Structures are given as structure tokens and as C-alpha cells.
Amino acid sequence: MSGKLGWDRQQMADRIAREFQEGWIVNLGVGIPTMCSNTDIGDREITYHAENGVIGYGPVLPMGQEDLHLVNAGGQNVSLAPGAAIVNHADSFGIIRSGRIDVTVMGAYEVASSGDFANWKVAGAKGGGIGGAMDLAASAKRVFIILEHTQRNGTSRLVRHCALPVTARGVVKLVCTNLGVFEPVGEGFRVRELAPGVDLPAAQAATATPLYA
Amino acid sequence: MSGKLGWDRQQMADRIAREFQEGWIVNLGVGIPTMCSNTDIGDREITYHAENGVIGYGPVLPMGQEDLHLVNAGGQNVSLAPGAAIVNHADSFGIIRSGRIDVTVMGAYEVASSGDFANWKVAGAKGGGIGGAMDLAASAKRVFIILEHTQRNGTSRLVRHCALPVTARGVVKLVCTNLGVFEPVGEGFRVRELAPGVDLPAAQAATATPLYA
Amino acid sequence: MARRSKVFGSFAEAVKDIADGSVVGIGGFAGPGTPYNLTKALLEQGAKKLTCVANTTGGAHQPRMPDIGMLVENGQVAKVICSFTAATRPTDTLPFTKYYESGECDAELVPQGTLAERMRAAGAGIPAFYTPTAVGTELAEGRETRVINGREYLLEYALPLDVAFIRAWKADEAGNLVFRLAQRNFCPLMATAATLTIVEVEEPIVPAGTLDPDLIHVPGIFVQRLVKIPPAPEGLWTVRREERTR
Amino acid sequence: MARRSKVFGSFAEAVKDIADGSVVGIGGFAGPGTPYNLTKALLEQGAKKLTCVANTTGGAHQPRMPDIGMLVENGQVAKVICSFTAATRPTDTLPFTKYYESGECDAELVPQGTLAERMRAAGAGIPAFYTPTAVGTELAEGRETRVINGREYLLEYALPLDVAFIRAWKADEAGNLVFRLAQRNFCPLMATAATLTIVEVEEPIVPAGTLDPDLIHVPGIFVQRLVKIPPAPEGLWTVRREERTR
Numbered sequence: 005m006s007g008k009l010g011w012d013r014q015q016m017a018d019r020i021a022r023e024f025q026e027g028w029i030v031n032l033g034v035g036i037p038t039m040c041s042n043t044d045i046g047d048r049e050i051t052y053h054a055e056n057g058v059i060g061y062g063p064v065l066p067m068g069q070e071d072l073h074l075v076n077a078g079g080q081n082v083s084l085a086p087g088a089a090i091v092n093h094a095d096s097f098g099i100i101r102s103g104r105i106d107v108t109v110m111g112a113y114e115v116a117s118s119g120d121f122a123n124w125k126v127a128g129a130k131g132g133g134i135g136g137a138m139d140l141a142a143s144a145k146r147v148f149i150i151l152e153h154t155q156r157n158g159t160s161r162l163v164r165h166c167a168l169p170v171t172a173r174g175v176v177k178l179v180c181t182n183l184g185v186f187e188p189v190g191e192g193f194r195v196r197e198l199a200p201g202v203d204l205p206a207a208q209a210a211t212a213t214p215l216y217a
Numbered sequence: 218m219s220g221k222l223g224w225d226r227q228q229m230a231d232r233i234a235r236e237f238q239e240g241w242i243v244n245l246g247v248g249i250p251t252m253c254s255n256t257d258i259g260d261r262e263i264t265y266h267a268e269n270g271v272i273g274y275g276p277v278l279p280m281g282q283e284d285l286h287l288v289n290a291g292g293q294n295v296s297l298a299p300g301a302a303i304v305n306h307a308d309s310f311g312i313i314r315s316g317r318i319d320v321t322v323m324g325a326y327e328v329a330s331s332g333d334f335a336n337w338k339v340a341g342a343k344g345g346g347i348g349g350a351m352d353l354a355a356s357a358k359r360v361f362i363i364l365e366h367t368q369r370n371g372t373s374r375l376v377r378h379c380a381l382p383v384t385a386r387g388v389v390k391l392v393c394t395n396l397g398v399f400e401p402v403g404e405g406f407r408v409r410e411l412a413p414g415v416d417l418p419a420a421q422a423a424t425a426t427p428l429y430a
Numbered sequence: 431m432a433r434r435s436k437v438f439g440s441f442a443e444a445v446k447d448i449a450d451g452s453v454v455g456i457g458g459f460a461g462p463g464t465p466y467n468l469t470k471a472l473l474e475q476g477a478k479k480l481t482c483v484a485n486t487t488g489g490a491h492q493p494r495m496p497d498i499g500m501l502v503e504n505g506q507v508a509k510v511i512c513s514f515t516a517a518t519r520p521t522d523t524l525p526f527t528k529y530y531e532s533g534e535c536d537a538e539l540v541p542q543g544t545l546a547e548r549m550r551a552a553g554a555g556i557p558a559f560y561t562p563t564a565v566g567t568e569l570a571e572g573r574e575t576r577v578i579n580g581r582e583y584l585l586e587y588a589l590p591l592d593v594a595f596i597r598a599w600k601a602d603e604a605g606n607l608v609f610r611l612a613q614r615n616f617c618p619l620m621a622t623a624a625t626l627t628i629v630e631v632e633e634p635i636v637p638a639g640t641l642d643p644d645l646i647h648v649p650g651i652f653v654q655r656l657v658k659i660p661p662a663p664e665g666l667w668t669v670r671r672e673e674r675t676r
Numbered sequence: 677m678a679r680r681s682k683v684f685g686s687f688a689e690a691v692k693d694i695a696d697g698s699v700v701g702i703g704g705f706a707g708p709g710t711p712y713n714l715t716k717a718l719l720e721q722g723a724k725k726l727t728c729v730a731n732t733t734g735g736a737h738q739p740r741m742p743d744i745g746m747l748v749e750n751g752q753v754a755k756v757i758c759s760f761t762a763a764t765r766p767t768d769t770l771p772f773t774k775y776y777e778s779g780e781c782d783a784e785l786v787p788q789g790t791l792a793e794r795m796r797a798a799g800a801g802i803p804a805f806y807t808p809t810a811v812g813t814e815l816a817e818g819r820e821t822r823v824i825n826g827r828e829y830l831l832e833y834a835l836p837l838d839v840a841f842i843r844a845w846k847a848d849e850a851g852n853l854v855f856r857l858a859q860r861n862f863c864p865l866m867a868t869a870a871t872l873t874i875v876e877v878e879e880p881i882v883p884a885g886t887l888d889p890d891l892i893h894v895p896g897i898f899v900q901r902l903v904k905i906p907p908a909p910e911g912l913w914t915v916r917r918e919e920r921t922r
Contacts, residue, residue, distance in 0.1 A: 027434075029651055034764055035764070035765070049434060051651060053651075054858075055788060055789075056705040056706070056858050056861045057858065057860055057861060058857070058858050059649050059651060060604075060643075067916070070916060071857065072707065072708070072914045072915075072916065073708050073845075073856045073857040073858060073859050074708070074857040074858050075705070075706045075707055075708055075858045077706075078706070079706030079707060079737070081916075084643060084857075086604070086637075086638040086639030087602060087603075087604030087606060087638030087639060087650055088639075088643040089606050089643050089646035089649035089650065089651075090643050090644050090646070090855075090857055090858070090860055091649060091860070092792075092860050092861065092862070092863070092864045092865060092893070093705070093788070093789075093792035093860075093861050093862045093865060094554070094792045094793055094795075094796035094864075094865050095554070096789075096792075097554075097555075097788065097789030097792050097793060098553060098554030098555060098556075098622065098793075099649075099651065100555070100789060101554060101555020101556065101789060101807065101808060101809065102552070102553055102554060102555040102622070103555065104651060104652075111764075123764070124764075125762075125814075126762075129762055129777075130761075130776055130777050131761030131762040131773055131776050131777070131783060131785060132760075132761060132762050132785055133759075133760040133761070133762050133763055133764040134759050134760070134785060134786075134787050134788065134815075135731075135759050135760060135764065135787075135788050136759070136787070136788040136789060137787075138787040138789075138790075138809050138810045138813060138815070139787050139788060139789030139790065139807075139809045142808045142809045142810070142811065143555055143808055143809070169813065169814040170812070170813055170814075171813065172812065172813065173812045173813075240680075242897055247518055248518070248519070262680060264897060266897075267612075268542060268543075269459040269460070269612050269615045270612065270614055270615060271611070271612050272895050272897060273850075273889075280670070283670060284611065285461065285462070285668045285669075285670065286462050286599070286610045286611040286612060286613050287462070287611040287612050288459070288460045288461055288462055288612045290460075291460070292460030292461060292491070294670075297611075297889060299850070299883075299884040299885030300848060300849075300850030300852060300884030300885060300896055301885075301889040302852050302889050302892035302895035302896060302897075303609075303611055303612070303614055303889050303890050303892070304614070304895060305546075305614050305615065305616070305617070305618045305619060305647070306459070306542070306543075306546035306614075306615050306616045306619060307546045307547055307549075307550035307618075307619050307800070308800070309543075309546075310542065310543030310546050310547060310800075310801075311547075311799060311800030311801060311802075311868065312895075312897065313543060313801070314543060314561065314562060314563065314800060314801020314802065315798070315799055315800060315801040315868070316801065317897060317898075324518075336518070337518075338516075338568075339516075342516055342531075343515075343530055343531050344515030344516040344527055344530050344531070344537055344539060345514075345515060345516050345539055346513075346514040346515070346516050346517055346518040347513050347514070347539060347540075347541050347542065347569075348485075348513050348514060348518065348541075348542050349513070349541070349542040349543060350541075351541040351543075351544075351563050351564045351567060351569070352541050352542060352543030352544065352561075352563045355562045355563045355564070355565065356562055356563070356801055382567065382568040383566070383567055383568075384567065385566065385567065386566045386567075547800070547802070551805070554793070555807070555808065556793070556805050556806065556807060557806050557808075557824040557825065557827070557829055558805070558806045558822075558824055558829075559797070559802050559804070559805040559806070560802065560803050560804045560805070561801070561802060562801065562803075576804075578803040578804055578833070579803065581803070583803055583804075587824070608890070609890065610890060611889070611890065614890075643857070644854070644855065644856060644857065644860075644891075644893075645890075645891050647890075
């Protein structure tokens, strides 16, 4: 799916889904994160929450099997899990703000080693796309970020300070890129795991802030 | 039902119900006001709202025909009207606070000619019984009060200033007592109508503030 | 996804670990939705220094069912937060009132809509809000108000609960709840406001996936424990009250 | 009680009197609940200087359906209030974005949960509330915050609507609404926030008393006008989008 080093998009989603613990309520954002609900999570009981009020959904359905009334946060037609329930947008974000989301998984443009991240506004733009990201980032118990490790020009997306306007400050607990899994630890990122074929010097070369083994 | 002068309780309720206009949403409080939903209102379309979230109910049901899951604000088992809907308490008071109740009908201990009224705390008590009265009084489009014109000792319940702690200030639009129908007009009450057998001198004698014909 | 059942075998087991000092919300309005069986179990369990939150302390009508007044009489309650701490008509007396008048139990009197909204706020991550209710009354004296678009409003804070007791009509093993008619009242709000929601259920509890997801009043993520109410006389059910004119 | 029907014969008739300068909420999230037919009728009706409130201005995906971006392109919109005024990925472009960048249309960018809660507040008579969302971001700069229990919160105001356009699955003639699955989203909130709620309905509109009162998502007292969506091609229905990986 990608000529890039390390994991492809579904592999990043699968790797993050391995972090989900028994009983968690998991919110999946637009982009790669929505792929997590396609991951086989074995016998763990995970409830996927979408910001549009769908509580308890499963994999994206193949063409022809969709229910057009049922979408996840990315607008993909998903399946329902047993025990699912639907609420409206106010109640859905009530669940988010009241701290009931165990983890929110989002994409981002940049993640800082301070735990700040930016995913709603690009350089020079007047407008932006916030969606539910600020609510989720402010109030979920944990924020996990999935993103490509570098921009197309090779610039690191893992940084010491965000150059773009932040979505929330100091909230990111875990980052998964095509190169590996990282934790923001203040001055840099601790390397939790590297993708197959990636070694620490290669990862460090692609990263604008120190990596710690 | 009463040896008192003028209207009895159901007659007071019936008289107030005559004021309800086509299309109104009407909230009925505990006591005599709940009797309004027993009144035949002809072909007017009135929606009765109870603070516990029942939107669209009808008369109190006779013994043996009750549904024990369905009560009005007074805990009486009522019938449902076609087109009824149920909401929770937060949504029910959302309807109230957002100004959608055309009239709330309540009992009271005292009504002042300023439009203040008191119905939650008696003299010398530490506690009180507010229920939904303060929410309704603050936000309904109109407040109508039904009460006996005097206390048992003959003291007027229609006063210049409330002696008891008020439920809301300046909100009462219409008062129905056993003696008649009155409008608070600042220094006193304007007499809209007197009950059969009641004349103005008799009504004035029972009232602590001027009555205007 | 293997759904773990939230069904408990008895009311005693479901309330066993409620700690002294807990803030306990008790649902219901004039009968429907009132968790008589859980309240009875809490009377037997004996937790003390409770703060009890409900529309009323109960006991105004016969036959009397387990209520906050009984918890007070049983020495279990430090404070109540209610929209009634006394009856609406001066000639009636709530069992609770004398404990409050004598100072044996504290009380916070809150307008009913504000009480509901404060719990809704707690369950929705809203720490405070403004309301027009009670402005200009004794309840607003000395408190913070704010003029917005020319009208005065009172600042109110969220009211989170440690435990919610509620009664539902139907439930599935995932904790999804359906209420019937006036049974809904405060129950969904208390479920969202609480850390631990315990539900007594009237109909047999069904497997997850049985209830229509569009027709759920409280999603299972807000519910931790369910107990099926046994038939009377073991289980407590609403009985018809004497017809009242008040 | 003789129920007056709220059913209108056409979308054109239902939107005929929408005035210039109205604040119009448009429900829907990524397809379900989106009132394509009412939006199309408003394009034809031509009201100007509108403020449009929705999750997004639309147009990110094909096939393109009537959306706020089209109302902007048609010169009808002074301002939008949305959680997206640009696409989330820099390589995508929303049709609206260039009108905003050029200053032809104003925009207020609001986090999605705050947008929903502001409309919920308007519909619930709450003029303002505090939220943790957006604290510490560019959106909070220069705005009023308050520390409550040690955490900083941002003050947000209610967002009332003049008109709400929503799409429902079922309705009765009294205006009671039922949504199916993800169709619900913002629609109930917009109905409560609006003075005039207009609904396009997928299933045949049934007489009052036909729908179960326990299973109503929006009570009829919030709804003024209903229009049954005709079969395609006269009526607009969601069509399957190309499968996307984003």
C-alpha cells in the first residue's frame, strides 16, 4: 500500500489496536484511525464510539452490504456490534467531555514531545477543520496519534514544539508512525517499538527531536 | 365539594381552562391545576405538558383503568393523547426554560398585585417544596394561579406584597379564586369576572388590596 | 467481541460495596422509575453519612415505599439534595422535614429543573451553566448572577453522583436501558451523572443485541449493574395509590 | 383534541417564507440526516444574507449533493458556523474554502461538541455554559475562561436558530420524529434550537397516535412543518459513495 519504510496504514492501525485494553471505550477519528475497527482484537471487549453518536460498531462493510443510514466518523458505512446504542450529537459529546472515552485515536500534522499536537489548521490557511478533535483531545483519558513519520519532503512530523496551531496541549500518550511506536517524554520521544526493517539510527535520522531507547 | 362562596375546585379549573387558546402548550401544576386536563375543551387543540416529561396527556383515569407507569405532575394516573411523546427530566425542563410553555397553571399561598407570587415555603419553615414551580414561573410565557381567595381564618391570599418568600417576581398574568378571575395590575387587581353569587363588595371585603372593576 | 454480562443476582450483592459518605442519586417521580428494591437493599446494607439526591425525600403518600426519608430515619444520611424538603401543602408533613428542622440532617433545596440540569451537566462534562430559574428569589441571595442579552441568570454547578439507583422497564446484558412512559424522568440523567449506576429492571434482562439500538434511552456504557426485580412479594412493585384530589 | 396536520405538500412551499438574514441550521453528518431536498429548495427560493449552521459546509465528496457550499456559490450566505471550514487533509479542498479565504463569506469555526452543545443549550433555555474544549488553543485566545475545581474552562454561549432543516426516518402528523441509526446526529438539537423546524421525511407520514410515545426522538412540539420525500429522481436520497480509505 505504500513504498515507505516500515508499516503501511492498516498495519499502523493494527498496531495501535493492540494497545486497547479489555473493556475500553475507544473513539476512532477520520483517516487511518477508522481502520482500527477492522482489526481482529480477539476476545477483548472493546466498544467503538463514533462522534456522531454510534456507540458499539464494527468493521467497515464491503460494497453492497452497507446500510446507508449508518456511518462512522469518517463517513464509512460500518456494521453494528451487539449491544450497540445510538445517541444524538449532544449526548455523544457529553460522553466525550465527561471522560468516558478510554482512548481517542486521531491523525495529526505534527506531534510534539511535550504531548501537544496539531491537526486542525495548516500553515497559511485562514480556516481549518476541527471536527470533534478538540473535544476529544481535551477530555479523553488518553490520546493516541497515528501519522506518517515524515512529510513528503522528509520533514519530521515528530517535533519538539508544534509550529502549527495546536489542537490540545500535553495530552498525547502514544504515537504510532510507519517507523514505530513512540511516547512523548518532554525533551524527546521514548521508542517503544520499531517497525520491521527500521533501526534506531534510521528512526532518529527521520525525527527532529531526540529518540530514547 | 366545598361550602365556600363561589366556585368549587373543579369549577375553578374549568374556568381557567376556558382561557387556553388554540395550539397552546399548557403545564399543569400539583393540586387544583391538574384538574384542568379533565375539562372538556371542545375542539381546541391543547397539549398538556407535565414536568416529568409527559407531553400530551388527557384526563385522570378512573380506578382500575390506570397505567401505573403514567403519572402527571401530581402523581395522578392520566391518559395519553394521540401524538403524545415522552422525554426525560432534563429535556422536559429544557422545554420549560426555552419558553415553549404558553401557560403554566399553579397553586399558591399568596399572589401579589405586582405579579409576584409565593408557593414554596410557609412562614417559619426551614425547608420548602419547590418542585418545578421556580423553573416554570421564570420561563413560561404566562403564569396563571388558582387558589382559594382566603385562608381558613379569612385572611386574603391576594395581597399587595407577598409576606412569604416568592417563587418568582412580576410574572402572574391571571388569578382564579373561588370568588372570581382577577388580573394583577400593580396597585391592585382588576376584576375580570366574578363567580355566581359573588358581588364586588363581597370580593373586595375578602381582598387585602384594591379591586378594580 | 464477547460481551460481559452486567447482571447481578441480588439487590444486596449489587449495593454491597457502597461506601460511607457516597453521593447517591435515587431516580423516580411520584412512583414510576423509583428504585424501591435498591433503596430497601441500601437500608439493609447500612452505609452511613450518605448524601442522597432525588426529587423528593418521599413519604407523602400511602402505602409508603422505601424512600430517602427511611434512610434518614435509619441514621444513614448526612444531607439530601432535593426539590422538596417539605410538602407543598402546609397541612401535609414529610417524614424528612422534622430531621431537617431539628438539624439532624442537612438539606440543599434545588428547583427541579435545575436539579435535573445539574445532573445532566455532570454527565455531559459541563462543569457549570447559567439558568433563569430562581433569579430574584431567596435561593439566589448572595449567589453569582450574570446578565446575558439583557436578562439575569444564576450560575449553577454540575452535580456528579458516586452512585445512581434507577428503575427501568427493559434492559439487555450490556446495560442498555428502555423506560416506559413516565418512568424515564430523572433516571437517564442520574445514570450519566454517576460513576456507578445500578438498575432494577422490571422485564427479563435480554442478551446484548436484542434491543433496537435506535430505541435505547440509556446506552450501556453508563450502566454497571443490573438486577431483575422478582415477582411480589419478594420484589417491590408500584401499587395503586388511593386516588387523591391534590 | 383535533390534531392539525403539519404536513406540507412540497419543499418549495415549506421554505417559501424564509427571510433574508435568517440563521438556518442544516442537520446531518456525513450523509445520514442531511436535508438535501430542503437545501435544494432554499437554493431555488433564493433568500440572502443567511447565516448557515452545520457540521461542515460540504462538498468534500462525490457525488456532490445540495450543501451550504452551493448556497455560498449562489450568493445566499453571509456567514457559516461550522466545525469544518477547510478539509482535514491539506490535499483536499472544500468548495467553501476559497470564498472564506477571499473574504466573500465570513465563518466562525467551532469545535463539533461545542457546536452541538451550544444548540442544545439554546433549545434548553441555557444561555451560556463552560466547557473544557479548546482551552489552550488559538480558538480560546482573548476569551473568557474560568477555573472550576482546578481545571480551566471556556465560556460558550447558546446558539439559537431561526430555522432548522433536518431529515428524519419517520414522522407523524403531530410532528413527532424518529431517526434511524446515524441519521440522528445534530437533527434533534437543531429542532430544539430553532423557532421554525422543517423536516424532510423518508417514510410515509402517519396519523398522530401511531408512533409509540416512548420511542420518539423529537417531540412534535419542536416541529412545525413536514414534507414527505418523493421517490428519486424527484426526491433526493443518499447514494452510496465511492469507498474511501480516508
